[in-house]
Amino acid sequence: MTDTIGVGVAGFWHVHADDYAREVSEHPGTRLVAMWDEDRDRGSDGAKRWGKGQTDSLDALLARPDVDAITVTTATNEHTDVIERAIAAGKHVFTEKLLAPTVSESEELVAAARANGVALVVSLPRLSEPLITTASGLIDDGALGDVTYARVRMAHDGWLGGWLPERFADPIAALGGAFADLGCHPAYLVQRFLGARPSTIVASYGNVTDRAVEDNAVVVARYADGALGVAEASFVTTPGAFALELRGTEASLLFGFGREELIGKGGRFGDDWTPVPLDSGAATPFDLWVDAIRGGADTSDNHQAAIDLTRFVVAANAAAASGTAVVEQKGHA
Incomplete structure (x- = not known):
């Protein structure tokens, strides 16, 4: 990882996708790198708005060495799959609520993030x-x-x-x-x-x-x-x-x-x-995420609040x- 954290946008389905891209752009510790959306036109529009490259697939986004982390603003029912794949790829995750469709899936994502040393934070602003x-x-x-x-x-x-x-x-x-x-x-x-x-x-x-x-x-x-x-x-x-x-x-x-x-x-x-x-x-929540990536913040309360919210x-x-x-x-x- 370089001095700044390279962040990719995973999905423009949610209306907060651009808000989080803005936070990435404005935070001194992060930089926007690339965009992806399963809807190619929607992804292309987002990439044009932010002047960044669009990847052809989520796998391509997660494979990029300059992407250290992703923001997840896909459709809510896609969260589990997208976040699971990001965690497996060692990418830190900042996600729009809900974390996942079910309590069990939420608990599994939290456990996987902890096991893989991935900073996972849910936006509960x-x-x-x-x-x-x-x-x-x-x-x-x-x-x-x-x-x-x-x-x-x-x-x-x-x-x-x-x-x-x-x-x-x-x-x-x-x-x-x-x-x-x-x-x-x-x-x-x-x-x-x-x-x-x-x-x-x-x-x-x-x-x-x-x-x-x-x-x-x-x-x-x-x-x-x-x-x-x-x-x-x-x-x-x-x-x-x-x-x-x-x-x-x-x-x-x-x-x-x-x-x-x-x-x-x-x-x-x-x-x-x-x-x-x-x-x-x-x-x-975004500052917490950046601090957690840098090893200086405990995300346990955020994780528990996200699981409890799902319930x-x-x-x-x-x-x-x-x-x-x-x-x-x-x-x-």
């Missing part, structure tokens, strides 16, 4: 943002008392505004609809606030635009201590929205709901809604399909 690290720190510090309710909503107008590609409506390639994609963020945030393993999960998926997958979703996770976590996602909300609500036995936190700042009430925050200063956040989304999809609650392991993680 909200966990490192100042808003979330501040709220998480207050929970851990006991400022809210026992958290009894957590609600996180993420929504955008992708299918109202016509900018979200139609391939996101393929239930096989995308492993679902709004919840399997955008809903991952509320899901792993609920898990961060209340615990990775709820007792039961129920889900209601709506379809406003008559596509083959849901474009509106609400998932409720119940925990053994009675706490409730609500994860919401939508592709049919104008304007886009992010909202956070945390309620505890001593205090509450809110973000969104017409006020784009974190506010607290009760306990140390006082009797009125009060702005809460944000901390500086944590290392981004949550699989359970939510099953609950929505069956119309019944899916039983999870009892207790907080």
Whole structure:
């Protein structure tokens, strides 16, 4: 490996492919090398945008000596195969969520990466943002008392505004609809606030635009201590929205709901809604990946969060399909 890490882009299926290519280009420790997509036209378009060469196959990309690592933004159902092959080739992997379609596949990929000395990181970006690290720190510090309710909503107008590609409506390639994609963020945030393993999960998926997958979703996770976590996602909300609500036995936190700042009430925050200063956040998933490649970062928490997220989304999809609650392991993680 040279002073900078050579990175190839594996797939332009996902809308974040260019975002990760930009991170590679802007990070001082990485450089873009080459592109590949199973759809040759899509790959050619990506290669032209970034001024890099397009390889004919994934094997050709992984065989290049100047490619030390890859970003994986293929269709979600292709993750297992692509990441397995990258790990076998000794290439480090930064991947869009979900890590894999099933918990067992996710666990196998993590084990293979560890066994082969490959740095594998899943992009779970909200966990490192100042808003979330501040709220998480207050929970851990006991400022809210026992958290009894957590609600996180993420929504955008992708299918109202016509900018979200139609391939996101393929239930096989995308492993679902709004919840399997955008809903991952509320899901792993609920898990961060209340615990990775709820007792039961129920889900209601709506379809406003008559596509083959849901474009509106609400998932409720119940925990053994009675706490409730609500994860919401939508592709049919104008304007886009992010909202956070945390309620505890001593205090509450809110973000969104017409006020784009974190506010607290009760306990140390006082009797009125009060702005809460944000901390500086944590290392981004991409920075974690680069540090891990260089041997200076532990990716264990990221791996566990990715596996737990897969379990949550699989359970939510099953609950929505069956119309019944899916039983999870009892207790907080």
